[in-house]
Amino acid sequence: MEQYNVCFLGFGNVGRAVARLLAAKSSELRDLYGVEYRITGVASRRIGWLAKSEGTNEARGLDVSSLLDGSASPNDSSSANGISDWLQLAQPDAVFETTSLNPESGQPAINYLRAVMQSGAHAITANKGVLVHGYRELNELAQSVGKRFLFEASVLDSAPVFSLFRECLPAVKLRGFSGVFSSTTNVILETMEAGRSFEDGLKAAQELGVTETDPGHDIDGLDATVKVCALANVLMNLSLKPEDVTREGIRELGSSRVQAARTQGKPFKLIARARLGGKGKLAASVRPEQLAPSDPLANVRGTSLAVHFELDMMPGLTITSHRPNLQSTAYGLLADFINAVRSNDRRN
Amino acid sequence: MEQYNVCFLGFGNVGRAVARLLAAKSSELRDLYGVEYRITGVASRRIGWLAKSEGTNEARGLDVSSLLDGSASPNDSSSANGISDWLQLAQPDAVFETTSLNPESGQPAINYLRAVMQSGAHAITANKGVLVHGYRELNELAQSVGKRFLFEASVLDSAPVFSLFRECLPAVKLRGFSGVFSSTTNVILETMEAGRSFEDGLKAAQELGVTETDPGHDIDGLDATVKVCALANVLMNLSLKPEDVTREGIRELGSSRVQAARTQGKPFKLIARARLGGKGKLAASVRPEQLAPSDPLANVRGTSLAVHFELDMMPGLTITSHRPNLQSTAYGLLADFINAVRSNDRRN
Numbered sequence: 001m002e003q004y005n006v007c008f009l010g011f012g013n014v015g016r017a018v019a020r021l022l023a024a025k026s027s028e029l030r031d032l033y034g035v036e037y038r039i040t041g042v043a044s045r046r047i048g049w050l051a052k053s054e055g056t057n058e059a060r061g062l063d064v065s066s067l068l069d070g071s072a073s074p075n076d077s078s079s080a081n082g083i084s085d086w087l088q089l090a091q092p093d094a095v096f097e098t099t100s101l102n103p104e105s106g107q108p109a110i111n112y113l114r115a116v117m118q119s120g121a122h123a124i125t126a127n128k129g130v131l132v133h134g135y136r137e138l139n140e141l142a143q144s145v146g147k148r149f150l151f152e153a154s155v156l157d158s159a160p161v162f163s164l165f166r167e168c169l170p171a172v173k174l175r176g177f178s179g180v181f182s183s184t185t186n187v188i189l190e191t192m193e194a195g196r197s198f199e200d201g202l203k204a205a206q207e208l209g210v211t212e213t214d215p216g217h218d219i220d221g222l223d224a225t226v227k228v229c230a231l232a233n234v235l236m237n238l239s240l241k242p243e244d245v246t247r248e249g250i251r252e253l254g255s256s257r258v259q260a261a262r263t264q265g266k267p268f269k270l271i272a273r274a275r276l277g278g279k280g281k282l283a284a285s286v287r288p289e290q291l292a293p294s295d296p297l298a299n300v301r302g303t304s305l306a307v308h309f310e311l312d313m314m315p316g317l318t319i320t321s322h323r324p325n326l327q328s329t330a331y332g333l334l335a336d337f338i339n340a341v342r343s344n345d346r347r348n
Numbered sequence: 349m350e351q352y353n354v355c356f357l358g359f360g361n362v363g364r365a366v367a368r369l370l371a372a373k374s375s376e377l378r379d380l381y382g383v384e385y386r387i388t389g390v391a392s393r394r395i396g397w398l399a400k401s402e403g404t405n406e407a408r409g410l411d412v413s414s415l416l417d418g419s420a421s422p423n424d425s426s427s428a429n430g431i432s433d434w435l436q437l438a439q440p441d442a443v444f445e446t447t448s449l450n451p452e453s454g455q456p457a458i459n460y461l462r463a464v465m466q467s468g469a470h471a472i473t474a475n476k477g478v479l480v481h482g483y484r485e486l487n488e489l490a491q492s493v494g495k496r497f498l499f500e501a502s503v504l505d506s507a508p509v510f511s512l513f514r515e516c517l518p519a520v521k522l523r524g525f526s527g528v529f530s531s532t533t534n535v536i537l538e539t540m541e542a543g544r545s546f547e548d549g550l551k552a553a554q555e556l557g558v559t560e561t562d563p564g565h566d567i568d569g570l571d572a573t574v575k576v577c578a579l580a581n582v583l584m585n586l587s588l589k590p591e592d593v594t595r596e597g598i599r600e601l602g603s604s605r606v607q608a609a610r611t612q613g614k615p616f617k618l619i620a621r622a623r624l625g626g627k628g629k630l631a632a633s634v635r636p637e638q639l640a641p642s643d644p645l646a647n648v649r650g651t652s653l654a655v656h657f658e659l660d661m662m663p664g665l666t667i668t669s670h671r672p673n674l675q676s677t678a679y680g681l682l683a684d685f686i687n688a689v690r691s692n693d694r695r696n
Contacts, residue, residue, distance in 0.1 A: 025519050028519045029519065032518070033518070033519070158661060158662045159662070159665055160512060160516035160517065163515060164508060164512065164516055167515035167687075168508035168511040168515060168683065169508065170380070170683055170686040170687065170690065171376040171381070171683075171686055172679070293647075294647070294649070296647070296670060299642070299646065301642070304664075313506060313675065313676060313679040314505075314506045314669060314670075314672055314673075314679065315671045315672070315673070315676075316652075316669070316670030316671065317506075317507055317667070317668070317669055317670070318667070318668040318670065319666070319667060320644065320664075320665070320666040320668070321662060321664070322662075322663050322664030322665070322666065323663045323664065324662055324663070325663070327661065328661060328662040328663070331520070335516065335517065335518055338518040339515075339518065
């Protein structure tokens with residue numbers, strides 16, 4: 001049995017869902033993977049840099065139940081002075097990083113993840129921004145310090161994408177991909193198809209809890225654009241930036257066009273697309289497209305997400321995640337944690 | 349750089365496609381995984397038990413080009429006397445087993461795979477029959493001898509299913525699944541929808557090269573039933589046998605019902621389905637079902653295959669393999685080979 005110190009950098013909806021899921025799956029962690037954990041640090045803008053007080057409550061780490069309630073800080077914690085001090089106090093083996101997205105720079109998440117791995121901990125993030133602006137550096141750092149840098153939840157929530165290529169699809173060449181990466185735009189467009197307004201659609205998406213903090217990121221396709229860059233950079237070894245992606249959101253579509261497209265049987269969706277051209281150059285776009293019923297993404301509706309891959313070894317492979325919820329996203333981070341810590345000799 | 353002896357047990361379409369793919373991907377094997385290989389044995393009903401003659405052609409192993417042409421045996425081979433003698437002569441590190449399916453017993457493949465692992469080689473098979481009748485035994489043997497027993501190509505060709513659960517979905521609980529596991533029945537039903545006969549559809553499927561040797565296995569749902577058992581036994585740790593699955597093929601449907609269903613927008617497909625009930629009992633069936641357009645499997649047409657999983661951690665995860673070809677199937681076996689031999693320390 002191995003005991004792991006885990007910490008949370010960011011403790012919003014996703015971070016808290018991971019903490020709950022760790023507790024819910026603790027017997028599987030122990031029985032299947034020989035893993036026990038304690039939470040030794042929690043940091044967020046609201047909470048500050050909490051870490052386990054040295055010497056007290058050694059066996060359990062922090063009692064985060066009061067934080068999960070969204071109320072007070074645990075009694076047994078001390079407050080650290082920024083990331084370095086916090087890592088020093090909390091001594092993590094793995095850190096769940098779920099701070100908010102900065103699509104322009106990936107910061108401060110990149111600096112945090114660098115510090116996490118330099119302190120000797122595995123870095124697990126849900127932050128797609130770091131894959132646009134810091135993937136190569138962080139991946140090289142992980143290799144040089146012998147830790148894992150994992151980010152399964154960053155593009156398709158719990159649905160395996162990065163681990164799929166890493167573990168299940170060795171020696172394939174990815175030629176291109178297309179995807180429905182935004183629940184918000186799906187919900188808005190379907191609301192408009194039903195004869196209601198763009199604003200009604202946005203409200204419906206917000207009520208479902210699927211929009212980004214700034215819903216403009218979804219509506220104008222920036223969120224999907226960052227995901228295109230993340231996939232291209234990790235899976236195709238490129239250095240794609242948001243400005244390299246042709247981008248058009250759904251603001252200008254208008255209800256009558258949206259309804260007419262549905263009547264034709266070729267409804268609009270916000271489609272992300274990337275394809276290697278003849279000279280190894282990637283053509284990438286995020287824009288509303290009318291999909292034929294035979295398109296692999298045609299059936300992706302509501303809050304479901306999907307990605308379709310074109311590979312040298314198979315004409316098409318589609319991964320569809322139906323109506324993922326907050327727990328699904330948290331599971332993407334939990335799976336990364338298990339993959340980081342389970343011993344390599346458990347194979348077969 | 350590691351040098352591996354690989355052997356083929358069964359050398360029909362799939363085995364030969366694996367041999368061609370190994371050659372086509374040899375530089376990736378070398379550059380990405382530090383793996384070199386030589387073919388030291390090929391056995392089939394037609395060819396007999398060929399192995400590398402001791403002492404000759406040490407560096408290359410067998411020259412299989414004449415076998416790939418489907419013509420003569422290589423000059424430098426000796427003929428062994430059954431499996432034990434063959435394994436002794438060929439000294440494999442990994443064996444690709446692609447002998448034909450026996451849905452009733454899984455034999456002789458189970459005996460072969462046992463001998464392969466007992467001789468110290470990894471066992472890689474495309475044979476779903478062995479997962480019905482020998483999974484537990486062969487898996488335990490693999491663990492006790494420290495070799496891998498892998499079978500990714502057996503259910504959904506190249507699309508990752510078994511490695512997906514093993515590597516990407518730790519600590520999930522599978523509650524049930526549904527699938528389109530037969531190209532042949534898809535093609536027959538779509539031909540009938542277009543107003544042509546059952547026999548025309550069967551002919552079309554045979555021309556596409558997607559039918560089993562005995563097309564009755566597809567048409568009567570036996571092939572799909574074996575796949576249901578394979579998935580349930582490996583992914584849900586059950587001991588399901590074909591007789592435990594409610595089975596109904598597509599022979600009795602009749603063109604008018606098939607056409608009427610399509611006109612309704614709810615076409616028939618041969619759907620495999622399994623679901624855990626309240627008392628941990630699995631209800632499993634293979635039968636023609638009319639799918640609503642919103643069903644995750646509704647869009648799976650022609651020679652495409654798909655499986656939809658219901659998991660505790662996500663409401664639904666669908667894997668769709670679009671129009672897989674012979675190379676795709678071969679890739680499933682190649683991926684197993686790479687996963688068997690790549691060193692565990694390559695991670696991240």
